[in-house]
Amino acid sequence: MTRFTDKIVLVTGGGTGAGRVVAQDFAREGATVIVAGRTAETLGTTVKAIEAEGGRAEAIVADVRRNGDVAALVGRITERYGRLDVAVNNAGMLLAGPVADLPEEDWRAVFDTNVHGVFRCLKHEIAAMRTQPDGGVIVNVSSVIGPYLRIPGMAAYGAAKAAVSALTRTAALEYIREGVRINAVTPGPMDTPMSLRPGETEADRAERLEKELPAGRVASLEEFSAAVRYLASPESAFVVGQDLVLDGGATA
Numbered sequence: 001m002t003r004f005t006d007k008i009v010l011v012t013g014g015g016t017g018a019g020r021v022v023a024q025d026f027a028r029e030g031a032t033v034i035v036a037g038r039t040a041e042t043l044g045t046t047v048k049a050i051e052a053e054g055g056r057a058e059a060i061v062a063d064v065r066r067n068g069d070v071a072a073l074v075g076r077i078t079e080r081y082g083r084l085d086v087a088v089n090n091a092g093m094l095l096a097g098p099v100a101d102l103p104e105e106d107w108r109a110v111f112d113t114n115v116h117g118v119f120r121c122l123k124h125e126i127a128a129m130r131t132q133p134d135g136g137v138i139v140n141v142s143s144v145i146g147p148y149l150r151i152p153g154m155a156a157y158g159a160a161k162a163a164v165s166a167l168t169r170t171a172a173l174e175y176i177r178e179g180v181r182i183n184a185v186t187p188g189p190m191d192t193p194m195s196l197r198p199g200e201t202e203a204d205r206a207e208r209l210e211k212e213l214p215a216g217r218v219a220s221l222e223e224f225s226a227a228v229r230y231l232a233s234p235e236s237a238f239v240v241g242q243d244l245v246l247d248g249g250a251t252a
């Protein structure tokens with residue numbers, strides 16, 4: 001038995017990057033993992049990787065910008081598995097540009113995915129979890145950019161992630177007495193292409209972070225995944241409405 005044996009876990013954005021590693025690690029700890037995103041192919045790759053290790057996983061194509069998709073996603077999980085124990089709202093995107101030059105459609109796109117997407121997921125996940133005898137746990141994925149740090153060119157992304165942190169805290173207060181525990185993991189730069197500045201290679205990023213960050217490097221996806229699983233596990237039962245900041249000392 002492990003912390004997540006027989007748990008039903010949803011990971012949005014589970015087809016790539018950090019979400020894929022989170023999905024694989026939950027499966028290694030015994031969970032049945034549902035990965036959701038817009039791209040069937042990448043989701044399928046995650047499912048195959050999990051099944052190749054003897055784990056259980058399913059891919060469901062869903063766009064968090066569409067309320068109907070999110071409703072159908074959560075509905076299919078609860079119909080098929082009878083419950084939803086853990087949800088990791090990890091789907092996100094980054095569009096950069098200084099405010100005066102940022103097309104309004106880019107601003108809206110970032111908010112539609114990163115803020116409204118998390119809101120839609122929370123709505124449907126909470127509705128399912130609050131009816132369950134054992135409740136449920138939700139981990140939103142924020143970023144230090146926004147709630148803790150401001151970076152020129154990242155206004156839309158930062159404002160969106162600051163909103164995710166505020167949304168997380170408020171929803172946590174609203175539902176903890178109904179058995180739904182909600183927190184956020186709030187990373188600094190992680191080892192995916194999203195942390196590359198325009199035109200930067202991984203080697204350039206390593207050089208930049210060696211100078212910029214107290215820890216001198218990017219977070220590994222395993223470090224991120226460990227933080228997500230801590231917040232999803234009973235070990236963190238008294239942690240409610242927090243940002244678990246994972247940033248190599250950037251905001252210390």
Ligand SMILES: NC(=O)c1ccc[n+]([C@@H]2O[C@H](COP(=O)([O-])OP(=O)(O)OC[C@H]3O[C@@H](n4cnc5c(N)ncnc54)[C@H](OP(=O)(O)O)[C@@H]3O)[C@@H](O)[C@H]2O)c1
Nearest residue numbers: 013016017018037038039063064091092189190192194195
């Ligand atoms: N990498 C970093 O340095 C860093 C730092 C702090 C926070 N974060 C956050 O960590 C999370 C994961 O990022 P990552 O670095 O792993 O980047 P990534 O590989 O680009 O992952 C983002 C995932 O979200 C999915 N997604 C995007 N839009 C979606 C939509 N409308 N509906 C459903 N799924 C959608 C993408 O899949 P599809 O395109 O197939 O839909 C993709 O799998 C994001 O929330 C990001 O903001 C990243």
